[in-house]
Amino acid sequence: MRPDQQETAETFLRRKAKNLEFFKRRFPAIYKHYGNLLMKRVELVVSPVESDVDLHVDGKSLYQGKAKAVGVREAEMFLADNEPYEYLKTFRPPRASGYTYPRLGSNMIRRCLEALPDQGEEFVGYPMGNFFPFVVFLGCGLGYQIEALVSRADVINALVFEPDEEKFAASLFTVDWESICEKFLSRKGYDIRFAIGVDATNRSLKELLERNLNKRVPLHPTMTIYFNHQACGINRSFAEEIRKDLPTLFASWGNYDDEMKRLNHTAFNLRAGSKFLRNSATGTFHKPVVIVGSGPSIDERLPLIRQSRDRVTLVSAGTGLKALINNGVKPDFHVELDPDYLIYQLLSDIGKEKLKGITLIAVNEINALVPELFDEVFLYAKKDNPAPIGFRLERFAFEHCNPTCTNAAFAIFQQLGFRNFFLFGTDYGFKDRTKHHASGSVYGSRDEDSEVSVLLNDLAQKHFLEGKLIEVDSVNGGKILTRSDYFTAMRSVENMLRWARERDHDVQVWNCADGAVISGAPWLAPENFEEKIDLILNDAAQEPIPMDVIRGQVETHQDPELEERFAKVGTFIEARADQVRAILHSTSLRGKKDVVRLMSPLIDASQVVETPKGFDAPQPEQFVAQHVLRGTLMHFMTVGLCHVMAAGGDKDAVPVAETWKDSFVEFLKAVPGHYSKVITDQRSGEGERWLRMTIHDRETAVGG
Structure with a gap:
């Protein structure tokens, strides 16, 4: 700023000081970060002739000297695009048919919905009225568009997302954040929040926005309206990616009925003084670990597993166990994550005799009848669950175990120090609606003498043959079909792979299933499997036996309180x-x-x-x-x-x-x-x- 603009400069400086004082009182984390932050890449430029400003980022003008005018124009365009009483088209209201379990929570929600008008197939959207339930500002810039909108419209909830910390720092000079925020903070039921990127990559920025949106359920996603400052393509792409990943949000909600079932099983298992597996890696182990799910491609790949059975540590996951045993292959370990009584029924159908010699690794929420079917049982806890905190199980807790047994199997062995993994039957999709699981699994053939086989195959008819499916990329090119819960599981594996490699670049994972592409796990053709095993074993010959590694991490847990x-x-x-x-x-x-x-x-x-x-x-x-x-x-x-x-x-x-x-x-x-x-x-x-x-x-x- 030139000397003849001293008075204007003082105004900007006073505004920044006032804003910092406000954030110190109401948003102390923002104050702590911005109290002494120096702007190195951005420069606030004041017009010498107009009552307006510009922002230069890395030497380039963002507003061509008219930031205030741009902000007002954007707010007016937003209001024109979202006129009162138009329909917001996002997601249908819940229906009674979505709450069928005969349990307390589900019963009461269903009865509530049955008493409400059924929106049915004629639903066309939400008539918005003359207010905005939830506006997400994608990009703050100098903040003038936010100031203009909240002064012209009744916004009840807002999230301000700014990927660039220095742009937000510049806004401290230009808009009165206290005046903006008090429109929310001083009114009952109104709310405003901030999500600001700090030294962030595009991936971490998308996750920052997604994390903050997920904290506003159910306003997000049903009532979310985006205000994309300067029509930013990157910010728009973040919103689109989050929309594509919404199945993972819906799958993560849980419900009282399911949580009570899990808590009841935990109570029985803890009262029994069970053995738990410590999450405490004692070294790095490279001997190959083969994890087997029950995807349809396991039928073609089973000969490879049988051929290499004695050279690998074989871990079955969930319904993958029956697919192996029905083909004469017995795993070293079996991993369970599901707490339902169905798991006990499935394993009982296999029979205790066939389960001999298999070590069960099961979540603390496993049905307490299941351990009696195995000779050796080790429990584990999930770190993203409060049970480790609430019941003193922190040392037995593992990250990234949800949402399927294959996720849990990989997470546990990776965190115990194992580094080479081969994923079989982890298709996360299928080419044919009628062949969605391995033929040897419980879904492979309907056994009229088995209550659980009949139940699961009836459910499969509903979910796979009649249910809504989505498309994902296939390892063989083109697309395959999948369900939202499989998509969630696939995304979870990909996130876990990134998380694991950030901590240890030595982790290697090969996708030996012929289903969906798993980012971070290259597909391995059948003819290359044996060669990979040979190379790994040549370098790991002197390492301890994996079973000994696992048993060395076991202790009995007792809690007198x-x-x-x-x-x-x-x-x-x-x-x-x-x-x-x-x-x-x-x-x-x-x-x-x-x-x-x-x-x-x-x-x-x-x-x-x-x-x-x-x-x-x-x-x-x-x-x-x-x-x-x-x-x-x-x-x-x-x-x-x-x-x-x-x-x-x-x-x-x-x-x-x-x-x-x-x-x-x-x-x-x-x-x-x-x-x-x-x-x-x-x-x-x-x-x-x-x-x-x-x-x-x-x-x-x-x-x-």
């Missing part, structure tokens, strides 16, 4: 349920906006664990309580938000909102007694009955 911990979880569940009820009763529901204004406090209640009075940190059992409730809270919130917003106007929305609120409150009242009867009141026998119930069986506990 276990029952006290479960009681505390129940206390915190009741407190959280009371908190959510208080939020629901905090305002009269007179229209759509009132329900949208409930979303921010409800989202916080479902996702944030606060420090209780009298303590200096959240208690471990709080995280378990929050996790048990979170999924069904999110489902209830989604039902309310979507069905209220789908109503024609406020008059139609009010009875929908009241019905939803009453159903939600009924669930919250039932939860504490339900938890007690299943988990802490061992005399009731309910928890033991649950061991022999699948998620499809009607429960007998409170409210079931």
Whole structure:
């Protein structure tokens, strides 16, 4: 700035100081980062003749000297493109047919939906009214477009995403962030948040945006409207990638019924004083580990496994076990992740005799009947689950185990120091709807004498032959079909591979399945498998036997305070349920906006664990309580938000909102007694009955 612009310069400097003081009070993390940040790549340029400014980034003008004018024009264009009472077309409201399990949470959501108008096939979108439920600003720049929009429109929730930390630093000079933010912070039910990239790559920026969006469910994705500053192509690509990955978001929600089943199994396994596998690598091991799922390509590849059986460590994952055993191949280890009683039924159908000599590695949530089928059993915990914190299992917790058994098998062996992996039957898709699993698996042929075979094949008929499928790239070129849960599993493997290689470049993974392309795992043709095994074994001949490595990480876990911990979880569940009820009763529901204004406090209640009075940190059992409730809270919130917003106007929305609120409150009242009867009141026998119930069986506990 030139000397004759001194007065203007002082104005900008005062504005920055004021903004920093505001962020210090309300967003201390932003203040901490920007308090002393120097702008090295960007320069704020003040026009000598007009009341406007420009921003130069790496020497190039962003606004051609008219940043204010550009911001106002963008806000006006956004409002023109999103006129009041037009339809927002994102995702359909939930329907009763999506909640079929005869359990407490699912029952109550289904009854709620049955009492609401069914949007059905005629649904065309959400009539938006004269406000915006959730605006995501893709790019902040100098902030004038944000300032202009919030002064012209009623935005209830906002996320400001700026990939470039120095651009945001420049905005501290140009707009009054306190004035912008107070439009949200001073009003009940309004919310604004920031996501700013720091030394970020495109991948980490996409993950930053996705992570912050996922914290705003159900506003995201159903009510998300993007405001893309300067029509930025990179930011648009982030939004498109996130949209493509939405199946992974939906798959991660969970629900109260499933979490209670998992917690009940955990209780039985911990009470039994089980042996656990420590996550403590004692070295680096290169002997080949072959992980086998039950994808259809395993049928063609099984001769390779049989031929090399004694030269590799063979690990079956989930339903991959039966595909191996039915073809005369017995693995060293079998990994289980699914907690349902169905797993016990499947393994019982194989028979205890055929399971002899196989070491079971199972999640702490495994049905407590399963371990009795194996001679040797080691449990593990998942680090992305609160059980390790809540029940003192941190040293047994492994990263990236979800969402399938093949993910868990790879995660465990990789984190224990193994470095060479061959993935078989990990197709994550199929060419033919009628051949979606290996012929030797439980899905390969219908056994009328097996209850579980009949059930699973009936479900397969529904999901594979009649269900909605998507396309993904095939290792052989072209496309194959897949389901959203398989897509989620594939993405999880790819993320885990990146995570593992960031920590150890020595990790090698080959995709020996003839299904979907797995980024980071090159496809290995059948004729090259033996050669790879030979090369690896030549270099690893002196390494210890993998079975000895695994057994060296085993210890028995005993917790004398276990029952006290479960009681505390129940206390915190009741407190959280009371908190959510208080939020629901905090305002009269007179229209759509009132329900949208409930979303921010409800989202916080479902996702944030606060420090209780009298303590200096959240208690471990709080995280378990929050996790048990979170999924069904999110489902209830989604039902309310979507069905209220789908109503024609406020008059139609009010009875929908009241019905939803009453159903939600009924669930919250039932939860504490339900938890007690299943988990802490061992005399009731309910928890033991649950061991022999699948998620499809009607429960007998409170409210079931």
